[in-house]
Amino acid sequence: MAAERRSWRRPTAFRRREFTWAAYLGLAAFFLWSAWGVGADPSRIASGLGRGLTLLGDFFPPEATPRQARRIADKMVESVAMAMVSTVTGIAISVPVAFMAAENLSPKPLYYLNRGFISLSRALNAIIVAILVVKAVGLGPLAGVITITFKTVGFFAKLLAEDLEDIDMGSVDAVRATGASPIQTLVYGVVPQIIPRFAGLSVYRWDINIRTSTIVGIVGAGGIGSVLLTAFNRYAYQYVTAILIAIIAVVLVAEGVSAVVRRRYQ
């Protein structure tokens, strides 16, 4: 029916095909430049691998004296306790922060303030935060709890705020229209819409916090990490392996619990 055949090609994100290729080339160049910059040359990788394998022999079999085993257990309990406490405090702080960081519920200045706080918490790695907090409050699990609480707020408040921004405002309007007070509107119109996600996120964050709590000890913020560091410093590699196995076991259990609970709330 048409005299002239028309051609069609999928439009590209970069508008012109040349730009697409230029972008891919640029990306490849950036990768090569970075690899060269960090000194990742193949011969070094090969020799490192060889040394790594010899070293691996020193790590097995895992071994811990009864005193060391007790120390692992004590510090592991401390890690888990730190994770538990900071999950609760972190979420308690996250809730108001999330409401203030939800664009549809919060006035602009408050919104930016809380978004800023969330970005700060997300920008800093737990270890960096822990170093700063240890400087401020000294060595020990308190520093760990403060660190993990701070990190929890960045994660939890951000995701909760995004959920709050997605709620159906129509049902909130309907609750308001009955003459409900702002608190009641929150309880009946807003909270039911976010409860399932809230529960899922809490457990998920708890499992992340268990992982974090095993590492912040490296810089003195309490938990099993400190034991790991001393073991490494004394070249007690078989002891290190025992510690790592304990960490892996606890993290796996936490992840399993978290997965089961989250599936329940879907």
Place this chain on the structure above:
Amino acid sequence: MTLDVTGLRKVYPTGDEALKGVDVSVGGSETTAMIGPSGAGKSTFIRCINRLTEPTEGSIELDGTDLTGLDDDGLREARRDIGMIFQEYNLVERLTVMENVLTGRLGYVSGWQAFRRSFPPDDVERAYEILERVGLGEMEDKRVDELSGGQRQRVGIARAVVQQPTILLVDEPTSSLDPETSNTVMRLLTEIAAEREIPVLINIHEVDLATEYADRIVGLHDGEVVFDGPPDDLHDGALDRVYRGGDPPESDAPPADETAASDSSVGSEPGGERASADGVVSPDGGTTDRPGPGEP
């Protein structure tokens, strides 16, 4: 109980003047249907009455109290007497039917009672009665997201009625429903209004549902009332004015196909008129569904 709206204007922050000085009074136990094309300002009008949308100018008197002058507490108290029903039902999906219905009593309980879901026995009894009245007996513990559209709208009606309002505001209760269910919902609304002797103001797209169930029709076009009278007076010329903003005595006779379209608008087959009313071609060539910015 009477509602007197005078000189109501609403200009949205975007600059849209949705209402351009609307005067409407409703009272007694009269059912008033507000018809008009999409974008005419029907929803805006209803939302301005209980100030879910803040009006720009004008007065809204409910039994002599001007709602526009009320502070937050006063407004909440006034809202308890205004039942509102929404096009998209606006129920809280994850709550049960009973919780949604009892939402209508929130204005009478404390925040703590609301949190504990401990409503006075009278409220609970009333909620049960109303659920039976709207045909949802035994459904109280179902979660709302398990219900059909028609059932949800009946929960919406129950939530408004349990408030024991002195007026019902209804925004397009049937546009998400099939013709059969639409009729049931309209009948329910008018019957409840009669039983409780309260006025009902219903926004509605379907002209034949409006003429069938309402005692009075208000036609809104582009933020202005262009018709106000009994359904019997809503002849083709008036419909023209509502849906196309045309002024029949002065305009040329409409082409045959347009007459046919507006004729079918008052036809009696349920649900059939919505498509045709939306499809009526306006003088500038666009459909009435989306009036152009420069349309008078």
